[in-house]
Amino acid sequence: MTMTEPRRPPPIPLTILTGFLGAGKTSLLNRLLASPDLTDTLVLINEFGEVGIDHLLVENVEGDMIVMSSGCICCSIRGDLVAALEDALRKLDNGRIRPFHRVMLETTGLADPAPILHTIMSHPYLALRYRLDGVVTLVDAVNGAATLDAHEEAVKQAAVADRLVITKTDLPEGAARLEALDTRLARLNPAARRLIAATGEANPAALLDCGLYDASGKIPQVAKWLNDEAVAAAHEAHHHHHDHDHHHGHAHQDVNRHDAHIRAFCVASDAPLSPQAFDMFVEILRQAHGPHLLRVKGIVGLADDRERPVAVHGVQHVFHPPHRLASWPDADRRTRLVFIVKDIDPSFIEKLYAAVADIPAPDTPDAAALQDNPLAPKNAGLLG
Numbered sequence: 001m002t003m004t005e006p007r008r009p010p011p012i013p014l015t016i017l018t019g020f021l022g023a024g025k026t027s028l029l030n031r032l033l034a035s036p037d038l039t040d041t042l043v044l045i046n047e048f049g050e051v052g053i054d055h056l057l058v059e060n061v062e063g064d065m066i067v068m069s070s071g072c073i074c075c076s077i078r079g080d081l082v083a084a085l086e087d088a089l090r091k092l093d094n095g096r097i098r099p100f101h102r103v104m105l106e107t108t109g110l111a112d113p114a115p116i117l118h119t120i121m122s123h124p125y126l127a128l129r130y131r132l133d134g135v136v137t138l139v140d141a142v143n144g145a146a147t148l149d150a151h152e153e154a155v156k157q158a159a160v161a162d163r164l165v166i167t168k169t170d171l172p173e174g175a176a177r178l179e180a181l182d183t184r185l186a187r188l189n190p191a192a193r194r195l196i197a198a199t200g201e202a203n204p205a206a207l208l209d210c211g212l213y214d215a216s217g218k219i220p221q222v223a224k225w226l227n228d229e230a231v232a233a234a235h236e237a238h239h240h241h242h243d244h245d246h247h248h249g250h251a252h253q254d255v256n257r258h259d260a261h262i263r264a265f266c267v268a269s270d271a272p273l274s275p276q277a278f279d280m281f282v283e284i285l286r287q288a289h290g291p292h293l294l295r296v297k298g299i300v301g302l303a304d305d306r307e308r309p310v311a312v313h314g315v316q317h318v319f320h321p322p323h324r325l326a327s328w329p330d331a332d333r334r335t336r337l338v339f340i341v342k343d344i345d346p347s348f349i350e351k352l353y354a355a356v357a358d359i360p361a362p363d364t365p366d367a368a369a370l371q372d373n374p375l376a377p378k379n380a381g382l383l384g
């Protein structure tokens, strides 16, 4: 370097944490952020749905966190993600944000990683200031195979990974399916290291500093997906140049470019539920729609302890045992449940919730009638 060259700070490593809905991204992020290797990390979380929940469930954030919740970044990519990454740099350079030396970007579970990678690798300024450190893809051992069969995004997420983290092998169903899943992932992406979350293999040393992102070691489609994104970007730039309004409307629509069968919505309510009513709600949902409940997550206020809500996670037919939070994570004390579903009419879930919560509504059974329903759980359910 000569004296006349401006001093350029070293590029900031950026890790993309992806994986299908409910695979365990936020859980892993929480574990990683607790490690001293990740102090001074800027966390970017992309949420899908009108009401974000994930950022309330991220603990241990020493550094700053930016939540992008207007849509899915793989769709509104040229807007939100670029803006958030540029804005972070501006604040860093002006000293208006705590210095960060690493970025962790958690995508939505439905995100197609190709446009995200393309954006970060091809944007002239972002590519200068950020170094794509690697793509970490989580695959849930219980639902992984069925998800790969049903969702192209999940295949892409696994195929572009530098590290594949297999989660939920501590559950009996997950352990039983591990071997077949591992073989399938090895075929899909032979270059990626596969790590088992439950044995602690997914630690910072194994996940960070993967080396510069390189699509060439991946199956041939990966390079093609990235090229397709380059074509799409050029197309969009062309439209942008010639017809701003048209582009604008287009980008807006793109927020929902995922499979038209998939819907995201939120049920919010002031009424606390009894633990039994909550169990009944979950059990009826599972029995009626199990595989189509792509993701259920949220915070539920229960009547037995109104100061300490429970965090609820469902992934298809698997509902993880809810855990009590020490307190409400923000000033909003409503129950908020985010649903990402396939081919389920949101009104079915809204009515069911109203019924178990005893919220009067026309044409809905009340809680007592539901209790007599043969589908209602008779014994202690999830909440014991």
Ligand SMILES: Nc1nc2c(ncn2[C@@H]2O[C@H](COP(=O)(O)OP(=O)(O)OP(=O)(O)O)[C@@H](O)[C@H]2O)c(=O)[nH]1
Residues within 6 Å of the ligand: 019, 020, 021, 022, 023, 024, 025, 026, 027, 028, 054, 108, 109, 167, 168, 169, 170, 171, 197, 198, 295, 297, 312, 313, 314, 315, 320, 321
């Ligand atoms: N038993 C078990 N549960 C896990 C494991 N990893 C995650 N979970 C649980 O799975 C549920 C979903 O985990 P999250 O970390 O929220 O998943 P996510 O990928 O961030 O979910 P989305 O952001 O909605 O796509 C939670 O109840 C977690 O506690 C694991 O390895 N074993």
